[in-house]
Amino acid sequence: MADTFIWVPTVAGLSGDATLLxxxxxxxxxxxxxVADGINNRSSSYNLTFVRDTATIAAIMAFLDAHAGATAFLWTPLLRPQALFTCEKYSEPTKDGAVYTLSATFDQTFAP
Incomplete structure (x- = not known):
């Protein structure tokens, strides 16, 4: 069973795209x-931003590093059902006062 990404992104920094093959x-x-190409012809990609404290950003980075961009995890996008995603790219965190900001791109996949 795939791990579940539990952290909620900042809504102001959330954007996504759906691609239909x-x-x-x-x-x-x-x-x-x-004609639709394949049984999974719709896939999504989301650009997410997390603005949180040190411990939370460190936990997010540890989760993403543990999955190494290749192992899929479960995540629930807005107005969509839970699905499998990978994260091959995220920004190094920046600090603003007591909080850190991290951006990540989640790409939908169809196999763990």
Whole structure:
């Protein structure tokens, strides 16, 4: 069973994209045929920001490092069901007073 990412991102820094894979065939008379490509033709990618205390940011970094960008984990995006994601890239934290800021990109995957 995959681990679950439990930390909630800062809503102000949350953005995402959905990618729909489509196969297209263009014909000479202007006719085009399109069909969904594969059984998982929709995937999502989220840019997340976490603004938290030292211990929380350290725990997030430890979680992401433990998964090494390759092992999938469970995470629940806004208005979507829980799904599997990987994180191949995150920023080194920056400090502002007593809090740190960390940004990460979560990419949906379909196998642990």
């Amino acid at each position: 489509v196969r297209k065939a263009q014909f000479g008379d202007g006719y085009r045929q399109s």
